[in-house]
Amino acid sequence: MDFSQTEEQQMLQESVQQFVRKSYDFDTRNSIVSTEQGYSAEFWKLFAELGWLTVPFSEADGGFGDSAVDLTVMMDEFGKALLVEPYLATVILGGGLIAALADEKSKGELLPPVMSGDLQLALAATEHSGRYNPLSVETTAQVDGDKIILNGVKTAVLNGINASYLLVTARESGEVSSKDGISVFLVPTDSSGVNIQGFTTIDGRSSSEVQLEAVSVGASARLGQPGKAAEALLMVNEKATVACAAEALGALESMLHKTVEYSKTRKQFGTSIGTFQALQHRMADMFIQCQLARSIVIRAAMKIDSNESTVEKTKAVSAAKSRIGYAIKAVGQEAIQIHGGIAMTEELDVGHLFRRVTALDIMFGDADFHTERYASL
Amino acid sequence: MNADFTADDLAFQAEVKDFLEKEFPSAYRKKIDARQRLTKEEIVDWQKILFRKGWVAPNWPKEYGGTGWSPTQKYIFSTEMGLVGAPEPVPFGMTMVAPVIMAYGTEEQKERFLPDILESNVWWCQGYSEPNSGSDLASLKTSAVRDGDHYVVNGSKTWNTYGQHADWIFCLVRTDNTVKKQEGISFLLIDMKSPGITLKPIVLLDGHPEVNEVFFDEVRVPVENLIGEENKGWTYAKVLLTHERTNIAGVPRGKRRLGSLKRQAAETDDGFGGTMADNPNFKRKLAEAEIELLALEYSELRTLAALTVGKAPGPESSILKIVGTELAQSMDEMLVELAGYGCLPFLPEQYEEGFEGEIFGPGNSASAALTYFNNRKLSIFGGSNEIQRNIISKAVLGL
Ligand SMILES: Cc1cc2nc3c(=O)[nH]c(=O)nc-3n(C[C@H](O)[C@H](O)[C@H](O)COP(=O)(O)OP(=O)(O)OC[C@H]3O[C@@H](n4cnc5c(N)ncnc54)[C@H](O)[C@@H]3O)c2cc1C
Secondary structure (H helix, E strand, C coil), rough: CCCCCCCHHHHHHHHEEEEEEEHCHHHHHCCCCCCCCCCHHHHHHHHHHHCCCCCCCCCCCCCCCCCCCHHHHHHHHHHHHHCCCCHHHHHHHHHHHHHCCCCHHHHHHHHHHHHHHCCCCEECCCCCCCCCCCCCCCCCCEEECCCCEEEEEEEECCCCCCCCCECCCEEECCCCCCCCCEEEEEEEEECCEEEEEEEEECCCCCEEEEEEEEEHHHHHEEEEEECCHHHHHHHHHHHHHHHHHHHHHHHHHHHCCCCHHHHHEEEEEEEEEEHHHHHHHHHHHHHHHHHHHHHHHHHHHHHHHHCCCCEEEEEEEHHHHHHHHHHHHHHHHHHHHHHHHHHHHCCHHHHHHHHHHHHHHHHHCCHHHHHHHHHHC | CCCCHHHHHHHHHHHHHHHHHHHHCCHHHHHHHHHCCCCCCHHHHHHHHHHHHCCCCCCCCHHHHCCCCCCHHHHHHHHHHHCCCCCCCCHHHHHHHHHHHHCCCHHHHHHHHHHHCCCCCCCCEEEEEEEECCCCHHHHEEEEECCCCEEEEEEEEEEECCCHHHCEEEEEEEEECCCCCCEEEEEEEEEECCEEEEEEEEEEECCCCCCCEEEEEEEEHHHHHHHHCCCEEEHHHHHHCCCCCCCCHHHHHHHHHHHHHHHHHCCCCCCCCCCHCCCCHHHHHHHHHHHHHHHHHHHHHHHHHHHCCCCCCHHHHHHHHHHHHHHHHHHHHHHHHHHHHHHHHCHHHHHHHHCCCCCCCCCCCCHHHHHHHHHHHHHCCCHHHHHHHHHHHHHHHCC
C-alpha cells in the first residue's frame, strides 16, 4: 500500500502551485472573470506549454497517460486557486469525448490542437428536463438524405461562447432516457441554427444556454457509431465528476485554512475568536470533513484507474461525489459563519470559494443524486 | 391546555385576510414571488397603505399611533402578512429606533421623529456595528466629542443595511474613553445629509449592494439629537434588543416558502421521467422542514401565551432566532437542490429594482443560489447564532 504521490504527480502539483503563486492571485483571477471571454488566452497557452492540457489523454493519443489520479492532483490545485480557465470543458469533457468516440483520423485532427491550446471545445449535453441523468436526451438528430438535422435546447454548456465546436448529444432513436440511440455530433459553433447565449456562473466560469434549431450537419460530424455514444458519454462523465470532486476538495481545504488563520487574527471580546472552544470544535469538524473527502476522492480516482468493473467504478464515483457534497455544505457554511459578516462580501476570497463549491456540488449531480445512484447499483 | 383562537380572534383574522387580499398590491406580490427587489418607492408606498389603515405599527402604544392589539392579534396579523408574502415594515425606524425614542426621548424628540416614522416619510438605518466591533459591540470606537452645542463625530460604521436609502441613522458612539466600555457609549441620531458623512456600498455574495460602510469625518451633530443621557446609550440599546420581537422566528414566511417548494418540486423533472415531488429523499426533507416548522410554531405560541399573561419575554427569543434562521437556511438548500443546473447563472442584475427584461432560466431557478448565498447572513446578524447559544448557556442553563 502506498498513498504517496509519484514523482511525476509531485512535479505536476508543484507546477500548478508555482503558476498560481506567480501569476494567478485573487485580483488577477477576478479581472479575468470580468473579461468578455471569461478566461485568459495567454494563460491557456502557458497551460499547454506546461503540459497540463495533455494530462487526461492516453499516451497512444499523444497525452500524459490518462490517469484519474494525476487529474485529481491537478484539479485539487485548480480548486484552491479558483481557476476559471475552461479545462473541464475543453480538455476533460470535449477532448475526453473525442478521444473515446472519434476515429483515428478525427482524433489526429482534433486532439493535437486541444493539447497545444489552439482549439476550444464545449460539451452540449445537459438538458433541463434531464436533470443529472446524462442519458435523458430530448434533443433530436434526424437523418435527412446525407444530412443530419439537430433540434433541441442544451443548458450549462461551459465555454460555449469560446468554443469552435460543440459536442452535442442528440437522440437518433429510442425513448427519452434509453441508453440506445444517443449520438454525439461535432457541430461548428458558427453553424446556422446554433444560438449560444453566454452567461457567467455563480463561481465565475463562462457558461451558456444553447439552442439548436434545425442545425444541419454531415454524417461525418457524428463521432462513433450511430446511437452508440452512451458508454463513452458515461465514462467521460464519471471522470469529470471525479475531477469536480477533486476541485471542490482543494477549495474546501483552502476555506478551512483561511478560516483557521482568520480565527487567529480576528479579535472580539479582547481575544482572538479562535480561542472560543465553540468555534474550535467546529473547525476541528471541518478538518475531519476535509480528510474524509480527500480519502474518498483518492479512492474514486484509484478505482477509475483500476481494472475493476464499470459498476465498481461508477459506485466509487458516486460515493465520492455524495460525500464531497456533504462536506461542501458542512465546511463551506462553517467557513462563512466563522468569518462572520466579512465573508458575506465579494471582497474576500472565501465567499468566492463558497460560490465555487456550491456550483461544484451541483455539477454532474448533487449529494442526493449520487447517494441514490450508489444505492441503486 | 388549548391553542385555539377565540371567536373575536377569528373574526379579526378574517378582517386581516380581507384587507391583505384587497390592499396588498398584486404587482408587489408578483415581484416578491420572483425574488425581485421592490424599489424604495414601492416599499414606502406599501407602508403608507398600512399607515392609512392604522396597522403599520402594531407594536407601538396606541397613543403614538399603535393598534392597541393583544399579543394574539399581533401574531395573527404578522402571520397573515407572512402567508401572502407582504413585507413587514422596514424595521430600522418602526421597530428599532422608535421604541427607544418613546422610552428615553424628550417630548420634543418624540414630536419631531415619531410621526415621520409612522407615516414612512423618513427612512432610518442602524449604525451599530464597526469593522472591529461585531459580536463585541460594546468595544465600538466611533467617537462623539462635545463642542458647544454640537457633538463632533469621527469614525466608521459598517454593515449598514440600506444606508443608501436612508435619511437618518441612529448610532452608538463613544463619548467617554475613561470608563468601562459599556459605560461610555451614547445613543445619537444623525441626519445622513450632514457634511462629513460618506457611504461606500458593500456588494454581498448575491451581487447586491445591500449594505454599506459609513464614514464620519468631523460630522457636527446638534446636542438635541442625543437620546436620553450621555453615556447611557448601551443600556438603551440593550433594552431595545430584549424588547418584544414578534415574528422573529419567521414561521408564516417559512410556511409560505414550504408551500412554494412543494409546488416547485412538482414542476421539477427528476431526469428519469418523474418529478422531484416523488423523490423519496426530497419528500423526506420537505417533511422534516415541515415538522421543524410545527415545533417552532408551537414554541412561538408558548412564548406568546406567556406574554399574554404578562410575563417578560426571556431568552426564548434566542431559541426562535436560532431555529428560525437555521430552518430558513435549510429551505434555501432545498431551493438550490431543486434548481440544479438552473441556479448556476449569476445574474444579479435581473433581480435589481426596476429590472424590466425577461428573467433568464426555467421558473425562478436563477435566483435560488443567490437566495442561498444572501441568507447566510441570517445566522450572522441580529446577534450571531453563536452569541444566541451563549445567551442560552448563561441565562437559561446557568453555565
Ligand atoms: C447582511 C448583513 C447586514 C447587517 N446589517 C447591519 C445593520 O444594518 N446595522 C448594524 O449595525 N449591523 C449590521 N450587521 C452586522 C452584524 O450585526 C454583525 O455582522 C454581527 O454582529 C457579527 O459581527 P461580525 O460580522 O463582526 O463577526 P464577529 O463578531 O467577528 O464574529 C465572527 C465569528 O465569531 C463568532 N463569535 C464571536 N464571539 C463569540 C463568542 N464569544 N463565542 C463563540 N463564538 C463567537 C461569531 O458568532 C462569528 O461566527 C449586518 C451584518 C450582515 C452580514
